[in-house]
Amino acid sequence: MSDLYIQTEGRGDTQLVLLHGWAMHGGVFAPLVDALRERCTLHVVDLPGHGHSHASGLSLQPAACARAIAARVPDAIWLGWSLGGLYALQAALDFPGHVRGLAMVCASPRFVRGPDWPHAASAEILQGFEHDLATDYDGTLERFLALEALGSDSAQADLRKLRLDTFDKHRPDARALIEGLDVLEHVDLRARLPELAQPSAWIAGRRDRLIPWQALRWSAAQCHGTFTCVAGGGHAPFIGHTDAVATALGALLAATPA
Numbered sequence: 694m695s696d697l698y699i700q701t702e703g704r705g706d707t708q709l710v711l712l713h714g715w716a717m718h719g720g721v722f723a724p725l726v727d728a729l730r731e732r733c734t735l736h737v738v739d740l741p742g743h744g745h746s747h748a749s750g751l752s753l754q755p756a757a758c759a760r761a762i763a764a765r766v767p768d769a770i771w772l773g774w775s776l777g778g779l780y781a782l783q784a785a786l787d788f789p790g791h792v793r794g795l796a797m798v799c800a801s802p803r804f805v806r807g808p809d810w811p812h813a814a815s816a817e818i819l820q821g822f823e824h825d826l827a828t829d830y831d832g833t834l835e836r837f838l839a840l841e842a843l844g845s846d847s848a849q850a851d852l853r854k855l856r857l858d859t860f861d862k863h864r865p866d867a868r869a870l871i872e873g874l875d876v877l878e879h880v881d882l883r884a885r886l887p888e889l890a891q892p893s894a895w896i897a898g899r900r901d902r903l904i905p906w907q908a909l910r911w912s913a914a915q916c917h918g919t920f921t922c923v924a925g926g927g928h929a930p931f932i933g934h935t936d937a938v939a940t941a942l943g944a945l946l947a948a949t950p951a
Contacts, residue, residue: 697739709770710771711736713743713744713776728938742872772797781797816878840928851927893916893918899923
């Protein structure tokens with residue numbers, strides 16, 4: 694099976710595509726879907742190797758993956774969280790007639806730190822996860838989930854939700870996890886941000902320990918997007934601070950033509 698699983702929910706003329714982060718699946722967005730279902734038709738994607746797309750052999754490299762998703766969804770606003778942000782941003786740059794707006798939630802055009810990019814995680818963290826996957830799959834995912842929840846003022850609730858979505862549903866394919874880490878380590882779309890013509894919203898968690906809020910503020914400035922920092926939010930603010938994230942999306946949803 695090479696197809697992608699996309700769950701469509703909600704109603705309304707505003708179309709919104711949701712792309713999850715590393716090791717997760719679309720079900721992680723349940724709180725946000727519930728908050729937006731009365732005003733949007735939501736297309737919740739399971740990335741290749743994740744969730745109901747567990748058996749998909751499609752590439753996770755951003756250009757190929759973004760193209761495959763774009764072929765399956767209507768013209769829409771794309772929202773990407775964490776790793777999913779790279780696919781949303783790639784699609785917005787490559788298919789501007791198809792992606793009508795962009796929302797980046799705790800997502801950055803470059804995920805690893807460099808001499809000219811301090812607003813990111815160290816490459817050693819990602820390399821450590823890749824090394825540990827071979828010998829301790831469950832423990833590696835558990836450590837990553839703890840890092841995602843760390844810092845949030847709703848950390849325990851966030852962690853319970855992330856654990857439920859990772860371990861009680863379809864577990865991600867190890868091959869997809871390794872390819873996803875490679876994407877996080879090597880993709881850098883910073884130079885293309887000025888090309889972004891669509892309206893964009895960049896939403897950070899003030900207490901995010903993986904993607905510092907400064908990365909999203911800088912990115913928003915490069916493409917004249919809006920920037921919102923959710924006070925008390927960690928790396929998954931749409932779980933514990935759903936209303937704040939929905940509010941931050943409001944202007945983008947209202948300003949983007951249906």
